Amino acid sequence: MTVSTATTRAELNGNGTAGPFQCGFRVLADTDLSVYVDGSSTAKTLTTHYTVANAGTTSNATVTFTTDNYPVSGTANVVLVRTVPYTQLTDYQNNTELDAETMEASFDRNTMQSQQLSTDKDRTIRYADTVTSVTTAETEIADVAGDRADKLLAFNSTGQLSATQEIGAWQGNWVSGTVYNERDLVKDGETGAVYICTSVHTAGTFTTDVNAGKWSAVIDAGGFNVKLTANLTIAADETYICPYKIDLNGYTLTNNGTLICAEIITGDGEFAGTSATESGPVDISSASLVTLSSTQILTNKTLTSPDINTPDIDGGSIDACTIGTNSVVTDLRVDNLKLDANTISSTNTNGPIDYDTNGTGDHVFKVGATTALTISLSGGNTTITGP
Numbered sequence: 001m002t003v004s005t006a007t008t009r010a011e012l013n014g015n016g017t018a019g020p021f022q023c024g025f026r027v028l029a030d031t032d033l034s035v036y037v038d039g040s041s042t043a044k045t046l047t048t049h050y051t052v053a054n055a056g057t058t059s060n061a062t063v064t065f066t067t068d069n070y071p072v073s074g075t076a077n078v079v080l081v082r083t084v085p086y087t088q089l090t091d092y093q094n095n096t097e098l099d100a101e102t103m104e105a106s107f108d109r110n111t112m113q114s115q116q117l118s119t120d121k122d123r124t125i126r127y128a129d130t131v132t133s134v135t136t137a138e139t140e141i142a143d144v145a146g147d148r149a150d151k152l153l154a155f156n157s158t159g160q161l162s163a164t165q166e167i168g169a170w171q172g173n174w175v176s177g178t179v180y181n182e183r184d185l186v187k188d189g190e191t192g193a194v195y196i197c198t199s200v201h202t203a204g205t206f207t208t209d210v211n212a213g214k215w216s217a218v219i220d221a222g223g224f225n226v227k228l229t230a231n232l233t234i235a236a237d238e239t240y241i242c243p244y245k246i247d248l249n250g251y252t253l254t255n256n257g258t259l260i261c262a263e264i265i266t267g268d269g270e271f272a273g274t275s276a277t278e279s280g281p282v283d284i285s286s287a288s289l290v291t292l293s294s295t296q297i298l299t300n301k302t303l304t305s306p307d308i309n310t311p312d313i314d315g316g317s318i319d320a321c322t323i324g325t326n327s328v329v330t331d332l333r334v335d336n337l338k339l340d341a342n343t344i345s346s347t348n349t350n351g352p353i354d355y356d357t358n359g360t361g362d363h364v365f366k367v368g369a370t371t372a373l374t375i376s377l378s379g380g381n382t383t384i385t386g387p
Helices: 100-122 206-211
Strands: 009-012 033-037 050-053 062-065 078-082 152-155 161-165 169-173 184-187 194-197 215-219 225-227 232-234 239-241 245-247 252-255 258-261 263-265 270-272 277-279 332-334 337-340 343-346 363-367 370-378 381-385
Touching (some): 206 215
Parallel strands (some): 225 245
Antiparallel strands (some): 033 078, 050 062, 363 370, 370 381
């Protein structure tokens, strides 16, 4: 027999049937085959889940699944791998006949083992042949298990493998004058952004160190952008607060009031107006912020169709409105007058109630739609007329 192909594995599509599934290569024994289904790393069990045909023959092996173990329909969800044990079981005796088929079977087994090693090598991460100066120092990990626990596999500053790398060492807020090492993590106390150290250095001025490439942003507190979708004007009495960067996105932002944001990205847009932009932390206790509770002063604001419960209006004017249309007012006070139920009275002790027509008009008192009493003043004489 010969080993005429270098193929040692097959990726086939499941179809919900038993098969047979063609391996595309020979196996010397039915146990020299591992079967995996649906991405599981656990091999199926021979006889229990599948059977193998043509093992030990010149024909390629096939796999047939047993009842209730058919692989579902899928792409490359059936994987067949030749796994020849790394043993040699033929014992050749001195001064005995040498059988050609037995010897060739041994050669075939060695060839299959070599192909298996080659396949394993091809499917591993390794240095390319063009990479020079690769020695044991670059490929060997000498760290003990306790040092490797909960760490990352990475390359250190000299390019050698390291199994003790952490994501980064948290150092808290950045402090000037501190010696920082590679992969130290700090927070900018001004913006809240998180940075990772890229080179060993003694901290000077944070902005200077960042611009020098000694720090890279991991979480940029102002890194999230909002884009304008139309021109925006902030009036002189308005405050616009945006905790992110504002991308003008080709539009015009006119700031005549108060604008607080992380940054303005002008790009193809235009930033105009009479006011400067405030950037950095926002004072959430600012009087410009509208709160859901406590006292809030609104100046020159127009409220459209407001529903205000238990208002306390201390001054000003109420124009063109109706009072008590939807809910009856049970106690109305106007200066010293009180209107309560069917009584008009004075809240000023012993105070008079003056009826003034603001001219020469009569005072008319009605019962229903019928005039009950009319009081007229003419030429200094008062006339009282009944029905």
